Amino acid sequence: xxxxxxxxxxxxxxxxxxxxxxxxxxxxxxxxxxxxxxxxxxxxxxxxxxxxxxxxxxxxxxxxxxxxxxxxxxxxxxxxxxxxxxxxxxxxxxxxxxxxxxxxxxxxxxxxxxxxxxxxxxxxxxxxxxxxxxxxxxxxxxxxxxxxxxxxxxxxxxxxxxxxxxxxxxxxxxxxxxxxxxxxxxxxxxxxxxxxxxxxxxxxxxxxxxxxxx
DNA sequence: CCCCAGGCGTCCA
DNA sequence: TGGACGCATGGG
Numbered sequence: 001x002x003x004x005x006x007x008x009x010x011x012x013x014x015x016x017x018x019x020x021x022x023x024x025x026x027x028x029x030x031x032x033x034x035x036x037x038x039x040x041x042x043x044x045x046x047x048x049x050x051x052x053x054x055x056x057x058x059x060x061x062x063x064x065x066x067x068x069x070x071x072x073x074x075x076x077x078x079x080x081x082x083x084x085x086x087x088x089x090x091x092x093x094x095x096x097x098x099x100x101x102x103x104x105x106x107x108x109x110x111x112x113x114x115x116x117x118x119x120x121x122x123x124x125x126x127x128x129x130x131x132x133x134x135x136x137x138x139x140x141x142x143x144x145x146x147x148x149x150x151x152x153x154x155x156x157x158x159x160x161x162x163x164x165x166x167x168x169x170x171x172x173x174x175x176x177x178x179x180x181x182x183x184x185x186x187x188x189x190x191x192x193x194x195x196x197x198x199x200x201x202x203x204x205x206x207x208x209x210x211x212x213x214x
Numbered sequence: 215c216c217c218c219a220g221g222c223g224t225c226c227a
Numbered sequence: 228t229g230g231a232c233g234c235a236t237g238g239g
Contacts, residue, residue, distance in 0.1 A: 036221040042237060043220090077236040081222085121222050141220050186220055194218085 001153060001208055003170045007177065009207055010184040017183035020131035022047075025099050027056050028132040032124045033085055034076045046073040058099075061090035085119030092117060103133035110135070122160050130182070136175040138167040139182045143189035150193065151204065 022028040027047065034043040047056070049072045055061050061069070070083035096102050103110065110133060114125035126139045140163050148157040148166075156162040171177065192202040 032220085035219085037219065037234090038221085039219040039237075041219090045237095075236060077219090078221095078234045079236080081234060085222090119222065123221065127220080139220090143220065182220090190220090 001151060003153065003167055004172075006151075006153065006204070007171070007181050007184070009204060010188055011180065013203060014184055014187050016180055017187055019179055019183035020127070022131075024056070025103070025132040026058055026093065029089060029128050030056065030061075030086060032127045032131075033082055033089065033119055034073060036078070036082075036119075036124065038076050038078070042075045042077065045075040049073070049075075058090045058093040061086060062094045081119070085117075088118055089120075099132070103135075107135045107137065111137075126164075130175065130178055134175050136173045136178055138164050138171070138178050140164050140167075141182075141186070143186050143193065144182070146193050147185055147189055151208075 020028050020031070022031055030050065031043055031047060034046055050056050050061075050069075053068075053072055055064055055069065055072060064087070066080070066083040066087055069086055070079040073079050073082055073086070076082060093099060093102070102113065105113065107129065111125055111129060114120050114128055115122070120128070123139060123141050126137050129135050129137045130139055140160050145157050145163065148154055148163060154163070154166050156166045171181075188202075188204075192204075
């Protein structure tokens with residue numbers, strides 16, 4: 001099946017998702033770190049607690065102790081690691097006068113800079129580039145790999161870069177489309193891709209076989 | 215009791 | 228370069 005066709009089907013079925021759920025770019029970045037290998041439900045609690053304590057701004061977060069931060073984000077798990085990494089992110093942001101200055105860099109340079117920060121790997125960097133900096137990059141996560149493997153969409157699903165290249169080469173480059181596409185994959189997988197037996201119940205399979213796309 | 219959740223850094227062959 | 232492992236809470 002073509003990636004553009006999959007996008008069309010998901011969009012028609014679920015409608016627009018309007019990601020990322022956050023009020024500011026910095027809050028988005030905080031959420032991106034907190035949600036690493038962690039359910040979004042647990043992250044929401046942490047974000048709310050951080051908001052309550054005024055920790056969602058670079059200035060206050062950079063000045064808070066890791067102990068304070070860790071206590072606030074406890075529900076997200078790995079709280080000692082994540083507290084340190086959030087603090088480093090806040091301090092890095094503070095070094096520039098604003099996030100806008102960081103985000104205005106060319107995409108490859110921005111990606112390299114994000115990847116140099118402790119706790120920001122490929123997925124987190126790409127999420128930030130897409131949802132906070134609003135530049136066109138396709139985010140690969142566990143859901144995307146799973147869907148690509150189970151449909152199957154392609155054989156290039158083992159390696160992060162290979163799967164990302166596959167999407168980049170086979171879809172029109174669009175921030176808005178990539179934003180929706182990734183959100184739709186997550187939405188879909190949360191409902192249908194948790195356990196393998198459910199895959200046969202997935203509406204994509206019915207549509208695909210009906211249209212001879214599998 | 216188990217497994218999983220919108221990963222990443224480190225270590226080791 | 229790639230596979231194992233630690234990190235840790237909350238829900239099913």
